[in-house]
Amino acid sequence: MENLDQFRAETREWLExxxxxxxxxxMRSDEDQCWGGRKWVFQSEGQQLWLERMATKGWxxxxxxxxxxxxxxxxxxxxxxxxxxxxxxxxxxxxxxxxDMLGPALLLYATEEQKQQYIPDIINGRIRWCQGxxxxxxxxxxxxxxxxxxxxxxxYLINGSKVWTSYADKADWIFCxxxxxxxxxxxxxxxxxxxxxxxxxxxxxxxxLISGSSPFCETFFDNVKVPKGNxxxxxxxxxxxxxxxxxxxxxxxxxxxxxxxxxxxxxxxxASTRGTQDGRLRDTSxxxxxxxxxxxxxxxxLTIERITDETKAGQGTGASSSILKMYGTELNKLxxxxxxxxGGTDSLNFESDRTGALVKSWLRSKANSIEGGxxxxxxxxxxxxxxGLPA
Amino acid sequence: xxxxxxxxxxxxxxxxKAFLSENFPxxxxxxxxxxxxxxxxxxxxxxxxxxxxxxxxxxxYSGLEFGYVGAGVxxxxxxxxxxxxxxxSSAVVSATLITKLGNEQQKEALLPSxxxxxxxxxxxxxxxxxxxxxxxxTEAKASDGGxxxxxxxxxxxxxxxxxxxxxxxxxDSGSGVFAIPxxxxxxxxxxxxxxxxxRAADITFTDVFVGADAxxxxxxxxxxxxxxxxxxxxxxxxxxxxxxxxESFERxxxxxxxxxxxxSKIGTFQGLQHRAAQLFAEIEVTKSAVLSALQALDADSxxxxxxxxxxxxxxxxxxxxxxxxxxxxxxGIGMTDEFDxxxxxxxxxxxxxxxxxxxxxxxxFATLRGY
Numbered sequence: 128m129e130n131l132d133q134f135r136a137e138t139r140e141w142l143e144x145x146x147x148x149x150x151x152x153x154m155r156s157d158e159d160q161c162w163g164g165r166k167w168v169f170q171s172e173g174q175q176l177w178l179e180r181m182a183t184k185g186w187x188x189x190x191x192x193x194x195x196x197x198x199x200x201x202x203x204x205x206x207x208x209x210x211x212x213x214x215x216x217x218x219x220x221x222x223x224x225x226x227d228m229l230g231p232a233l234l235l236y237a238t239e240e241q242k243q244q245y246i247p248d249i250i251n252g253r254i255r256w257c258q259g260x261x262x263x264x265x266x267x268x269x270x271x272x273x274x275x276x277x278x279x280x281x282x283y284l285i286n287g288s289k290v291w292t293s294y295a296d297k298a299d300w301i302f303c304x305x306x307x308x309x310x311x312x313x314x315x316x317x318x319x320x321x322x323x324x325x326x327x328x329x330x331x332x333x334x335x336l337i338s339g340s341s342p343f344c345e346t347f348f349d350n351v352k353v354p355k356g357n358x359x360x361x362x363x364x365x366x367x368x369x370x371x372x373x374x375x376x377x378x379x380x381x382x383x384x385x386x387x388x389x390x391x392x393x394x395x396x397x398a399s400t401r402g403t404q405d406g407r408l409r410d411t412s413x414x415x416x417x418x419x420x421x422x423x424x425x426x427x428x429l430t431i432e433r434i435t436d437e438t439k440a441g442q443g444t445g446a447s448s449s450i451l452k453m454y455g456t457e458l459n460k461l462x463x464x465x466x467x468x469x470g471g472t473d474s475l476n477f478e479s480d481r482t483g484a485l486v487k488s489w490l491r492s493k494a495n496s497i498e499g500g501x502x503x504x505x506x507x508x509x510x511x512x513x514x515g516l517p518a
Numbered sequence: 519x520x521x522x523x524x525x526x527x528x529x530x531x532x533x534x535k536a537f538l539s540e541n542f543p544x545x546x547x548x549x550x551x552x553x554x555x556x557x558x559x560x561x562x563x564x565x566x567x568x569x570x571x572x573x574x575x576x577x578x579y580s581g582l583e584f585g586y587v588g589a590g591v592x593x594x595x596x597x598x599x600x601x602x603x604x605x606x607s608s609a610v611v612s613a614t615l616i617t618k619l620g621n622e623q624q625k626e627a628l629l630p631s632x633x634x635x636x637x638x639x640x641x642x643x644x645x646x647x648x649x650x651x652x653x654x655x656t657e658a659k660a661s662d663g664g665x666x667x668x669x670x671x672x673x674x675x676x677x678x679x680x681x682x683x684x685x686x687x688x689x690d691s692g693s694g695v696f697a698i699p700x701x702x703x704x705x706x707x708x709x710x711x712x713x714x715x716x717r718a719a720d721i722t723f724t725d726v727f728v729g730a731d732a733x734x735x736x737x738x739x740x741x742x743x744x745x746x747x748x749x750x751x752x753x754x755x756x757x758x759x760x761x762x763x764x765e766s767f768e769r770x771x772x773x774x775x776x777x778x779x780x781x782s783k784i785g786t787f788q789g790l791q792h793r794a795a796q797l798f799a800e801i802e803v804t805k806s807a808v809l810s811a812l813q814a815l816d817a818d819s820x821x822x823x824x825x826x827x828x829x830x831x832x833x834x835x836x837x838x839x840x841x842x843x844x845x846x847x848x849x850g851i852g853m854t855d856e857f858d859x860x861x862x863x864x865x866x867x868x869x870x871x872x873x874x875x876x877x878x879x880x881x882x883f884a885t886l887r888g889y
Contacts, residue, residue: 510791
């Protein structure tokens, strides 16, 4: 067993000295997150300093190998870092699809040269990535995608379109699924490519959601030239990479089911807003719903912990990402419903002030069980891949 | 602490599984019932030979001191085969209460024989049918240097087989627990057959005289130990419910893969697939709830009570869902006595009510969380 006490002491000291005060305050809304990239405008000096300092230590990607700029920490050390960050309420220095989705896939499937080229810029937040997966007629049935990449000898020529591309308008590069062979079963003939969103022929159009915000875009490719070296893994074998990356995406989205740092537990929020009688929430029906939610929330948080510990001990259960995605997103939707109930008619306010944020988060949460594979798709995966139920 | 079993705990679980599935499968419960019996003395004898009754008893009193995670994995496997024994009531719950509350002499007198399985004890606390200890009315009046106990306890499972009753009493100083031989004068026991083929005892105490040495700890000083014991009972009975849920789920998935209707296996129907997948996710989440509650007992963590009540509430809900879906997905045959799946629903009903039901623990959970 490694001795983590010294690491903990050093980490605590370093965080105390280096985490700016404003990065220790709870986030007021999603807009306080730092995404990095070429177009990023830092919202405060603290935000910039915090990213730079953490990236220098490789702690934006604590477990990635140090040779590419990662933290090189063991599982135990990474857990300590997380605990120490949450102890002082430190925000995540960088939110990024590069960190949560692309990076793990590159570490497994990319060439040495590609790793050297892309991973450091993910870790230090210089390049912001988006994900080119879904297409207008390929949502839940992702493998039916038709965006094509033709081999032109010295480059690929890409034509087609994507939809639900998160933050495509703000991203610098895209990791994209393209069809490189049309004469084979749909899961074969897909390749995994990377290219610059500033390339000629790429355009994006934000999609306005029911929440009023536009986190997703339509993305169009019109004769986009992509260098041959930007193919990751083997030609026509991109589906394997796509699936591997999806497990990371699901875990990321499933994590929404956990209350973020600084949030008051739901039952207590209800008690302080709606009042108590003999120490119990006065609204007994709301209390019953809050209890049911908190039981699931706590058990779900422990499940993330258990799966992490099992993976560390080499006892991974495989398709657990589908369980986390399905459970976590349904939980988050329920949390938002109960927050609205606690807020009462004030919570309906749609204007962009303090109270308007809640109704927008409520609306946004409805996408959680659709994006990254719907709840129904996750249930299909569990039924077929884990339970082995017949097709 | 990592939220996984360590090597020794895993070994214990594997050997419990092998022992129970080979020697006391569900057919043993059916045979017991059909012969008109309400317990399995042969199972207890064999468990005692293996030392299991000493699972949580300290080494100093001839126990294994293996901890609550160990007790939980044995109970989970017992839940899978619906094996009946005083393991939870005597070896886990009673042993815990005596360890927490008894003085040296009392522990010497009781714990080694509980650990060997020779003697069984049972907690006689509840009078309301809802594990509401605030409503305990059984009285202990000072009398001739000892106490006279009067009152009645309700629904004590296995109460008629136990050698010693741990009776929760109230008087002006507060609550106290007395260890009373079940054959003492003034005790009358009536039993009722309950749904899972066990018997529950209604026990009446009429001026039962006990010496001062029968009082565990002090009068008025039992609350903390009773609270810890409730956490133990809740977490450990959760483990048993988890076993019931897993086994009935696995049997059901097996059935979905075999049974044909409309010319195809019913497991191909998405309506059933999604319900099975949903249930699988719930059971996975429940596993984490149970293990964390058991670990918190071994660590005597401050989160112990919240986790224990969370586990009991969550398990009660999930095992209900799992056994209900099991019967439903088995269809007509699931309703027959000839088929075993109904046994799981019956035992689950008993476990769900034992030591506080969903509503009791949901309320306790919320109260502990400040609302």
